[in-house]
Amino acid sequence: MAAAVVVLPLLAALLVPFSGLQPAAAGGNAAAATVVVKAATAIARTDDNFVCATLDWWPSDKCNYGMCPWYNSSIINLDLDNPILHNAVKAFNSLRIRLGGSLQDQVSYKVGSHFGHCRSFRRDDGGLFGFTDGCLHMNRWDELNVFFGKTNTTVTFGLNALRGRSKAAGGNDTLYAGDWDGRNARDLMRYTVGKGYRVESWELGNELSGSGVAARVAAAQYGRDVARLKRMMLRFSGAGAVDGVTHHIYNLGSGKDSDLIKKMQDPSYLDQAKKTFRDMATTVRDAGPWSSPWVGEAGGAYNSGGKDVSDRYVDSFWYLDQLGMSAAYGTKVYCRQALVGGNYCLLNTTTFVPNPDYYGALLWHRLMGPVALKAATAGGGGAPYLRSYAHCSREQPGLTVLLINLSNSTAFDVSVSGGPLGAAPCGGRREEYHLSPHGGDIQSQCKRFDLCIMFFAITYESVDAVCD
Ligand SMILES: *[C@@H]1O[C@H](CO)[C@@H](O)[C@H](O)[C@H]1NC(C)=O
Ligand SMILES: *[C@@H]1O[C@H](CO)[C@@H](O)[C@H](O)[C@H]1NC(C)=O
Ligand SMILES: *[C@@H]1O[C@H](CO)[C@@H](O)[C@H](O)[C@H]1NC(C)=O
Ligand SMILES: *[C@@H]1O[C@H](CO)[C@@H](O)[C@H](O)[C@H]1NC(C)=O
Ligand SMILES: *[C@@H]1O[C@H](CO)[C@@H](O)[C@H](O)[C@H]1NC(C)=O
Ligand SMILES: *[C@@H]1O[C@H](CO)[C@@H](O)[C@H](O)[C@H]1NC(C)=O
Numbered sequence: 001m002a003a004a005v006v007v008l009p010l011l012a013a014l015l016v017p018f019s020g021l022q023p024a025a026a027g028g029n030a031a032a033a034t035v036v037v038k039a040a041t042a043i044a045r046t047d048d049n050f051v052c053a054t055l056d057w058w059p060s061d062k063c064n065y066g067m068c069p070w071y072n073s074s075i076i077n078l079d080l081d082n083p084i085l086h087n088a089v090k091a092f093n094s095l096r097i098r099l100g101g102s103l104q105d106q107v108s109y110k111v112g113s114h115f116g117h118c119r120s121f122r123r124d125d126g127g128l129f130g131f132t133d134g135c136l137h138m139n140r141w142d143e144l145n146v147f148f149g150k151t152n153t154t155v156t157f158g159l160n161a162l163r164g165r166s167k168a169a170g171g172n173d174t175l176y177a178g179d180w181d182g183r184n185a186r187d188l189m190r191y192t193v194g195k196g197y198r199v200e201s202w203e204l205g206n207e208l209s210g211s212g213v214a215a216r217v218a219a220a221q222y223g224r225d226v227a228r229l230k231r232m233m234l235r236f237s238g239a240g241a242v243d244g245v246t247h248h249i250y251n252l253g254s255g256k257d258s259d260l261i262k263k264m265q266d267p268s269y270l271d272q273a274k275k276t277f278r279d280m281a282t283t284v285r286d287a288g289p290w291s292s293p294w295v296g297e298a299g300g301a302y303n304s305g306g307k308d309v310s311d312r313y314v315d316s317f318w319y320l321d322q323l324g325m326s327a328a329y330g331t332k333v334y335c336r337q338a339l340v341g342g343n344y345c346l347l348n349t350t351t352f353v354p355n356p357d358y359y360g361a362l363l364w365h366r367l368m369g370p371v372a373l374k375a376a377t378a379g380g381g382g383a384p385y386l387r388s389y390a391h392c393s394r395e396q397p398g399l400t401v402l403l404i405n406l407s408n409s410t411a412f413d414v415s416v417s418g419g420p421l422g423a424a425p426c427g428g429r430r431e432e433y434h435l436s437p438h439g440g441d442i443q444s445q446c447k448r449f450d451l452c453i454m455f456f457a458i459t460y461e462s463v464d465a466v467c468d
Helices: 083-090 102-106 138-150 183-194 219-237 260-264 267-271 273-287 315-328 356-367
Strands: 011-013 030-045 051-055 096-099 107-110 134-137 154-159 175-177 201-204 244-249 292-298 333-336 368-378 386-393 399-405 411-417 433-435
Touching: 030 315, 030 386, 030 399, 051 356, 083 138, 096 333, 102 107, 107 138, 107 183, 134 138, 138 183, 183 219, 201 219, 201 244, 244 273, 260 267, 260 315, 267 273, 267 315, 273 292, 273 315, 292 315, 315 333, 315 356, 315 368, 315 386, 315 399, 356 368, 356 433, 368 399
Parallel strands: 030 411, 051 096, 051 333, 096 154, 107 134, 154 201, 244 292, 292 333
Antiparallel strands: 011 399, 030 368, 368 386, 386 399
C-alpha cells in the first residue's frame, strides 16, 4: 500500500506583497484560501546564512538496516576536487557548512602535542557508535579550507567534547565525567587562525546533553566547558564570537519507518514540531537571552534517512516546512543533515548531482531574507493543507511567501491579503517559482536542472517599513 503513491500533491511557494486580494490563477474545483501576511512587524530574524548543510565523519562502512549509504562522503575522504560539488556549494555564496556528527567527539586533530594518537576510524563493536577514535590530519584540514575558501563557505566546526573525560564508573550509564581537555582543540584553533582560515563558529560536542545518545556530560560540567571554550575563542577569534545553542531534529522517526511519506504530508504531524521550536525559544530566552537557538543537525528521519524517500521530492514537504517553521520561532541557523552522505543527502553521494531538496535550499537562500513575517492561511476547508511562510525578500524590496500544498486532492485559489494593513502601494510585479515533481511522481529525483521545477513563488514590489 505504502508504495502505491498515485496522487500528485504540488509543493508550492508564492512570493507576494500584501497588496490586497489577488485573483487566483487556478481553475477547476478549487477551494478558496487566503494567505494573510502581516508585513508591518517582524516576528523573528534569522542569520544571513540560515540555510546550512552538514558534512559528517561517517566512514563508508557506517551501515544502517543493511545499507551503507555514506560511501566516500566523510570529511576525511570527500572528493573536494569534484566540479559539481564545488559549483553546488558555490552557488549559495555563502552556504554555511557544519562539520560534525556522532563521531566528532572521538576525533583528534594531529597538531601540537596533545593529540595522543592519530589513527583512522575503524569498526569496533565496543567503541562509541561502533567505531574507534579517528583523526584529522592537518594536510586534510588545509584541503578542506582551500575548498571552503574557493566556495566562500561559512564554516561551523564541531569540536571533540569528550576529550579528557572518562566513562563514569559503575552501571551502564552513558555518563562521561571529568573536565574537557581543550588543549587539542586550542591547538587546532591556533593552527587555523595562524593559517588565515576563517571558521565562523566553533561548536562543542554532539548530542551530549540531557540523556545523550551514546554518551552524555552532566549539565554543570558542560556549562564549565562551554565557558572555557568561550575564553579560548575570545583569545583566538576576538570579540563577536557567535553564541548559539544547538539542537538536533529527527522528528519523522526512524529511516526504515514505512510511514515516512505519510508523515511528511500530514499537517497535524508536521505541526507537532512547533512545540519543539517554541520550547527551545523559551529555554533560550529564560536561561541565556544573549544567545539564540540553532538547529545544528536535522535529517528528518534518523539512522541515515529513508531510502528512496529522504532524497526525493516528497522530502521537501517536510524540509521546507521546517525551514519556515523554525525561522518563525526565532531559529537563526538550520543545518540539514547532510550535504553529501546518507539517504538524506542534498547531493547524490557518489555523483554529487543535486537532489530535489538542494533546490529548495537554494531557492530559500536566494529568495527569503532574514526577516520573518507572520503569515497564516485562512478560509476554505483545505486550509490546513496549504501552509504559508513569509519573509522580507532577500536583497530586494518586497516580500516572499512560501506556499506548500500538502493536499492530494484540492486545488487552491490562493489570494494574499495584508489583513488590516493591506493598503500598501504595490507595483504588482511578481516572480513565481514553481516546484513540482518530475512526471508527477513525488518519489522522483531531479536528474537535470530543467526537470526540477518544484516550487511556486511570487515576488512583488512592495513598500513597507519592515522590508524596504
Ligand atoms: C572511495 O575512495 C577510494 C580511495 O580513493 C576508492 O578506491 C573507492 O573507489 C571510492 N569509492 C567510491 C564508492 O567512490
Ligand atoms: C562571501 O560570503 C560572505 C557572507 O558569508 C559575503 O558577505 C561575501 O560578500 C562573500 N564574498 C564574496 C567574494 O562573494
Ligand atoms: C542498564 O540500563 C537499563 C536501561 O536503562 C536498566 O534497566 C538497567 O537496570 C541498567 N543496569 C545496570 C546494571 O545499571
Ligand atoms: C546516485 O547516482 C547514481 C548514478 O546516477 C545512481 O545510480 C544512484 O542510485 C544515486 N544514488 C542515490 C542514493 O539515489
Ligand atoms: C489523500 O489525503 C488524505 C488526507 O491526508 C488521505 O486520507 C488519503 O488517503 C490520501 N489519498 C491518497 C490516494 O493518497
Ligand atoms: C495542490 O495539489 C493538488 C493535488 O495535486 C492540485 O490539484 C492543486 O492544483 C494544487 N494547488 C496548487 C496551488 O498548486
